[in-house]
Amino acid sequence: MMQESASETISNSSMSQNGMSTLSSQLDAGSRDGRSSGDTSSEVSTVELLHLQQQQALQAARQLLLQQPGSGLKSPKNNDKQRPLQVPVSVAMMSPQVITPQQMQQILQQQVLSPQQLQALLQQQQAVMLQQQHLQEFYKKQQEQLHLQLLQQQHPSKQAKEQQQQQQHQQQLAAQQLVFQQQLLQMQQLQQQQHLLSMQRQGLLSLPPGPGQSALPAQTLPPAGLSPAELQQLWKDVTSSHTMEDNGLKHSGLDLSTTNSSSTTSSTTSKASPPIAHHPISNGQSPAVNTRRESSLHEETGALHSHSLYGHGVCKWPGCESICEDFGQFLKHLNSEHALDDRSTAQCRVQMQVVQQLEIQLSKERERLQAMMAHLHMRPSEPKPSPKPLNLVSSMTMSKNLPSVSPPNLPQTPTTPTTPITPLSQMPQVPSVLSPASVPSMGAMRRRHSDKYSMPLSSEIAPNYEFYKNADVRPPFTYATLIRQAIMDSKDMQLTLNEIYSWFTRTFAYFRRNAATWKNAVRHNLSLHKCFVRVENVKGAVWTVDEMEYQKRRSPTLVKNLPPSLGYGAALNASLQAALAETSLPLLGNTGLMNSSASGLMGASPPGLLSGSPPTLLQSSTHDELNGSLEHLDTNGHSSPAYSPHAHMVSQKSPYIGDYVCQQQVGCAFVSGCSWTSTSRWQMLYLLYMATTKWKNCVLPPVHVKEEPLNMDDDDCPMSLVTTADHSPELDEERELEEGNLSEDLE
DNA sequence: TAAAAATTAAACACCG
DNA sequence: TCGGTGTTTAATTTTT
Numbered sequence: 049m050m051q052e053s054a055s056e057t058i059s060n061s062s063m064s065q066n067g068m069s070t071l072s073s074q075l076d077a078g079s080r081d082g083r084s085s086g087d088t089s090s091e092v093s094t095v096e097l098l099h100l101q102q103q104q105a106l107q108a109a110r111q112l113l114l115q116q117p118g119s120g121l122k123s124p125k126n127n128d129k130q131r132p133l134q135v136p137v138s139v140a141m142m143s144p145q146v147i148t149p150q151q152m153q154q155i156l157q158q159q160v161l162s163p164q165q166l167q168a169l170l171q172q173q174q175a176v177m178l179q180q181q182h183l184q185e186f187y188k189k190q191q192e193q194l195h196l197q198l199l200q201q202q203h204p205s206k207q208a209k210e211q212q213q214q215q216q217h218q219q220q221l222a223a224q225q226l227v228f229q230q231q232l233l234q235m236q237q238l239q240q241q242q243h244l245l246s247m248q249r250q251g252l253l254s255l256p257p258g259p260g261q262s263a264l265p266a267q268t269l270p271p272a273g274l275s276p277a278e279l280q281q282l283w284k285d286v287t288s289s290h291t292m293e294d295n296g297l298k299h300s301g302l303d304l305s306t307t308n309s310s311s312t313t314s315s316t317t318s319k320a321s322p323p324i325a326h327h328p329i330s331n332g333q334s335p336a337v338n339t340r341r342e343s344s345l346h347e348e349t350g351a352l353h354s355h356s357l358y359g360h361g362v363c364k365w366p367g368c369e370s371i372c373e374d375f376g377q378f379l380k381h382l383n384s385e386h387a388l389d390d391r392s393t394a395q396c397r398v399q400m401q402v403v404q405q406l407e408i409q410l411s412k413e414r415e416r417l418q419a420m421m422a423h424l425h426m427r428p429s430e431p432k433p434s435p436k437p438l439n440l441v442s443s444m445t446m447s448k449n450l451p452s453v454s455p456p457n458l459p460q461t462p463t464t465p466t467t468p469i470t471p472l473s474q475m476p477q478v479p480s481v482l483s484p485a486s487v488p489s490m491g492a493m494r495r496r497h498s499d500k501y502s503m504p505l506s507s508e509i510a511p512n513y514e515f516y517k518n519a520d521v522r523p524p525f526t527y528a529t530l531i532r533q534a535i536m537d538s539k540d541m542q543l544t545l546n547e548i549y550s551w552f553t554r555t556f557a558y559f560r561r562n563a564a565t566w567k568n569a570v571r572h573n574l575s576l577h578k579c580f581v582r583v584e585n586v587k588g589a590v591w592t593v594d595e596m597e598y599q600k601r602r603s604p605t606l607v608k609n610l611p612p613s614l615g616y617g618a619a620l621n622a623s624l625q626a627a628l629a630e631t632s633l634p635l636l637g638n639t640g641l642m643n644s645s646a647s648g649l650m651g652a653s654p655p656g657l658l659s660g661s662p663p664t665l666l667q668s669s670t671h672d673e674l675n676g677s678l679e680h681l682d683t684n685g686h687s688s689p690a691y692s693p694h695a696h697m698v699s700q701k702s703p704y705i706g707d708y709v710c711q712q713q714v715g716c717a718f719v720s721g722c723s724w725t726s727t728s729r730w731q732m733l734y735l736l737y738m739a740t741t742k743w744k745n746c747v748l749p750p751v752h753v754k755e756e757p758l759n760m761d762d763d764d765c766p767m768s769l770v771t772t773a774d775h776s777p778e779l780d781e782e783r784e785l786e787e788g789n790l791s792e793d794l795e
Numbered sequence: 796t797a798a799a800a801a802t803t804a805a806a807c808a809c810c811g
Numbered sequence: 812t813c814g815g816t817g818t819t820t821a822a823t824t825t826t827t
Contacts (some may be wrong), residue, residue: 526801545816569802575818576801582817589816 357382366395513555522558527566527573528601530556531580535593542583542590545571577601 357363358378363370365386372378386392516523534551535543549567552559559566574580574591579598583590
């Protein structure tokens, strides 16, 4: 989910980003045409037209983005039609799509930045985003105005046309200037982030001074992942900035050559550039700060060499991966292959983009968090502030059960005025500032998550996963909820007690202490609640969730709405697996005899095996004793919950197996030559019984027991279980009707 | 305010 | 014997 959302957001945010790249090239072209005075007689002001121009370019960039191969938004059929503007190839390269999720994760995981650095960075990013937003809104307005004016000039005379053209040309030039200024701002952002990137990548800037700013592109061999066209465009991008400089538009930090040439860096980057004046935030960094940072950075990189680009004998320069036997060779390689040339510069820029996108994403996520917190704590209808100690997460998560867009936000409505809300003044802006003092101690404050009306816990924990993982805050969920989540999170929907413990400590920092208390509570809950089913395994015992029971506990009326697969599938799944493992049946045991499809219990079953969703609704009878006799199955073939052989192997409170075994089956499965324990025999017997009675002409095709009949006294009972027919749709209908009746009965 | 649910603590048994 | 696991009871706290 994280990756998904990340890539999505990055993709969105990259729009404006790449728009800028596009504008850059436009500007490049425009500047070569020379510029003229901004004199215009148009009713539309130059500035307005500039904005329009920018807007158009932005749209062009977006369109291009939509056409990027590899972009999820591509529209392959219209590639040639929708290119109103020439757009540089570099846009493609700058596109975040070239960043693999793994790369993102790697970068994220490095976390070399200090919280302060990140904070500053985030603030910058937020301001930039805000500004971009305002600009876009403004462009829109201007575009509308221009449109109106163009309508007025629909039939101009020839002279007027010429005038208009000239005017437009001038406007275009002026627009390009403005665009360029914007690009400078953008690049300033980039430069600062590049500092951070450098700090992360320690050693990136330790490249030996290259041959300088060559006027011509050195067409070296492209690195992996970069096409010659892309490189060429990169070169264009880089050199265009030089051209701008030559044209008198001084700026700082636009190109990496400035940044990378250490001999001039300090003086160059510390110059306060004019565009900053247009920038309301100017990164929040003074030139002096930049200088300081830069100089210290050089010391740093000098001391640490370039080991960040070297690891496991491989050059870690993006797209390189050349094998270097030792560090010396790596340095050699670095100097020769990744010297300060255009290619390296371009690659560095790409990397800057990568980092920037990630930072933007982080910024967005943080913004979202703050908005969430603000939303949850700044309710005007709030009856009264909580007199109780602060429990940020409790109050937060209690009311975040429902999406904020959803009106029936039950825990927050005045119908529940007792819901404690922490006053905003007490609310930390970010979770990381939560101090232990602001967190209730164990037992002092328990604000449990309401089970009712709640979304799946996973969707609640997930957005705050990092928070709970790191903050010593008691999660506002009941033990039962957490245990269930732990089990649901597991691959096979089953966990040993120890694994449950691990999940707790892994997921919540809070449970890394007071182990004796909460572990006891976990055990207590496992035993207490019927929804937790203990299943013996060869290795010991695992715990599964009886979802039906769990939902029943929360809200009995919800049970009937549960998907069929959520019933006893997990328990049976685990028990059958256990039994099958016990009986050394790799064929069945490994492939998921019970495929509880909706909950994705075990993955797909091969065609020849039992599969399908369990039937709905067999109300459990609690704590029923096991009789163990098949005679207790009713005449319809329904098993009486009390007498399932399954109960042999599960704890007493586990009600029964349910008749969810199988609804459809194709092909056959052979079970032979295995050693039967009483438990597995019970299970197979049960399966066979169900197969030969309930399903014999029904969903499950006929089952023939070959060789020897089942003999409960026979510990070594070879047999084959053969099924032949496919399930029939008509019978499925019958089953549905039957299940419907069952559902009604349960009400 | 009472009932229900959840939490905490503890005792005990079983098992490897 | 010990520690882990599982069950149960009881007291307390929190929620409904």
